[in-house]
Amino acid sequence: xxxxTPTASGQAGPRxxxxxxxxxxxRAVLPDGVVHVGPAAAPSPWLDGRYLAAxxxxxxxxxxxxxxxxxxxxxxxxxxxTIRRVGVPLVVTVHELGxxxxxxxxxxxxxxxxxxxxxxxxxxxxxxxxxxxxxxVVAHPSTATPVPDLxxxxxxxxxxxxxxTAPGAEALLRAALSGAxxxxxxxxxxxxxxxxxxxxxxxxxxxEIELVEACPGGPGWVAELQQLHxxxxxxxxxxxxLDLEICRDVGTRVVAPRGGxxxxxxxxxxxYGEDEQGLDPVSLTAAVAAALTRPMxxxxxxxxxxxxxxxxRRVHEQVYAQVAADRVPG
Numbered sequence: 346x347x348x349x350t351p352t353a354s355g356q357a358g359p360r361x362x363x364x365x366x367x368x369x370x371x372r373a374v375l376p377d378g379v380v381h382v383g384p385a386a387a388p389s390p391w392l393d394g395r396y397l398a399a400x401x402x403x404x405x406x407x408x409x410x411x412x413x414x415x416x417x418x419x420x421x422x423x424x425x426x427t428i429r430r431v432g433v434p435l436v437v438t439v440h441e442l443g444x445x446x447x448x449x450x451x452x453x454x455x456x457x458x459x460x461x462x463x464x465x466x467x468x469x470x471x472x473x474x475x476x477x478x479x480x481x482v483v484a485h486p487s488t489a490t491p492v493p494d495l496x497x498x499x500x501x502x503x504x505x506x507x508x509x510t511a512p513g514a515e516a517l518l519r520a521a522l523s524g525a526x527x528x529x530x531x532x533x534x535x536x537x538x539x540x541x542x543x544x545x546x547x548x549x550x551x552x553e554i555e556l557v558e559a560c561p562g563g564p565g566w567v568a569e570l571q572q573l574h575x576x577x578x579x580x581x582x583x584x585x586x587l588d589l590e591i592c593r594d595v596g597t598r599v600v601a602p603r604g605g606x607x608x609x610x611x612x613x614x615x616x617y618g619e620d621e622q623g624l625d626p627v628s629l630t631a632a633v634a635a636a637l638t639r640p641m642x643x644x645x646x647x648x649x650x651x652x653x654x655x656x657x658r659r660v661h662e663q664v665y666a667q668v669a670a671d672r673v674p675g
Contacts, residue, residue, distance in 0.1 A: 358662070359405040359669045364389040365412040369488040369562065369587060370440070373654060376662035388415060394427040401431040405669040408436045409454060418449035425457040434668035439463040439480060441584035442471055452476060459668045462660075464585045465609035471583075481664070485610055486654035489567045489591045491644050496572075497597065499641070500530030502633055503573040505588060506545070507537040507561060510579045513624055515544045520626035521577050522554060524633025535559055535569055561588065571595040575636045577629070580605055582619065589614065596644035600632045613642055 358378040363371040366385040375381055382404050389412055390396040397407075407428070413421060428435050437458040439451065455461060455472075461480040463469050469480040502525040506514055518534065525532040533555040534545060541549075541556060549556035559569050570576055570591050575598045580586045582604030592599045593611050601607035602619035617632035618625030 359665045360403065361406045361408055361665060362391050362404045363408045364391050364410060368410050368412075370438075370485065371408070371410050373486045373488050374483070374657050374661050376658045376665070379662075379665065388412060392416065392424060394424050397424070397427055397433070398431050401433050404433065405672065406436060406665050407433050408438070408665075409458075410438050411440055413450060413454070414447070416450070418446070418453050421450050421453035425453050428457045432672060434459045434672050436460045436462070436664060436668060439468060439472055441581070442468060442475070443581065443583050448475060459671070460664050462664070465606040467606040467609050468585070481660065483657045483660050484653055485585060485587075485590050486657045487590065487594050487645065487650040488587065489594045490647070491595045492568045492571055495568055497574055497641055498572060499574050500525075500528070500637060501533060501573050502528075502530050502575045502577060502637070503533045503535050503570070504577045505535050505561070505579070506540050508540045509581065510540075513579070514540070514542050516624050516626055517577075517579050517629070518545055518548065518554065520624065520629040521633055523626075524630040525575075525637070527630065528634040528637030530574065530637050531555070533557060533573070537561060567591055567595060570597050573597045574641055575600055575633060577601075577633060578607070579619070579624075580607065585610060593642075594645050594650065596642050598636050598639060598642055600629070600636050603628075615639075 360380040360382050362382040365387055366383055366389060384390060391407060392413055435458045437454055455476050455478050461478045462483055463472060463480040464485050466482055469482050472478055472480045502521060504518060504521045522532045536556060536558050537560060538558050548554050559566060576592050577600045578586055578588050580601060582602060584605050586607055589599050589601060589607055589610055599614045601614050601616060603616040604619050608614045608616055615632045615636040618628035
């Protein structure tokens with residue numbers, strides 16, 4: 346059964362299905378009045394061509410943010426052909442640009458997109474270069490508010506470790522630890538359950554570091570980031586970061602790779618060298634030490650962040666209205 350949830354009271358606007366359904370960014374940018382159509386299952390059933398064809402008349406817009414990396418490029422080309430055949434307007438927000446296989450997946454979906462959006466000018470330039478598509482740049486809106494009466498510990502460095510960065514965990518940890526010690530601080534590893542390999546656990550057992558297992562985006566995640574002076578976010582090159590925006594909202598300084606558009610998201614980011622070829626540990630150590638010498642940033646002004654989110658929602662409202670009005674039923 347498909348659930349339909351208006352994002353605000355009043356007259357319902359276009360029926361929009363997002364992939365994934367529960368992505369915090371996707372929820373943050375939905376305009377008031379839009380009917381957010383489920384189901385919330387993952388992977389999204391909307392990525393199944395048969396499901397899409399059967400339920401195409403139940404939505405006005407399909408907005409793809411991600412959640413399709415389990416599909417081969419050829420499968421996505423077939424799915425895009427179904428999109429064109431049934432006449433569902435496709436909007437794509439490019440959150441990440443990666444290697445050849447990811448590019449092949451993006452090429453399959455961007456060719457059928459009515460509108461392409463992304464989060465930074467640098468990403469838009471890269472999309473134009475790689476795919477020949479013009480992307481509308483919209484800011485990453487706020488998805489978090491500071492936890493009341495929770496202070497940060499000066500000198501506390503947090504290394505965020507998730508499964509996709511776990512293969513390089515030991516090198517990341519040693520470089521971040523060296524930087525924390527050089528800067529007069531200490532290191533806490535915030536590890537997604539199952540992401541901390543044995544060497545990390547061994548160092549925690551010897552009290553060289555502190556290990557906290559927590560689910561990114563889960564209950565208490567904002568508080569974990571808010572307690573830090575510096576958060577090291579070893580995000581994959583070519584992407585944008587939700588955790589960076591949380592740190593911006595709560596007032597935690599960010600150290601992130603130079604190989605993305607993280608410094609375009611927030612100009613106060615301290616960057617280090619990392620690309621597809623691997624980590625530059627000396628650069629990471631220096632970046633952490635430098636970040637600790639800077640004062641902790643103030644939490645983002647809430648009024649400004651609310652205005653920014655409202656502006657982003659207005660862009661999405663205009664895009665949805667345009668593509669829904671232009672729809673040619675299949």
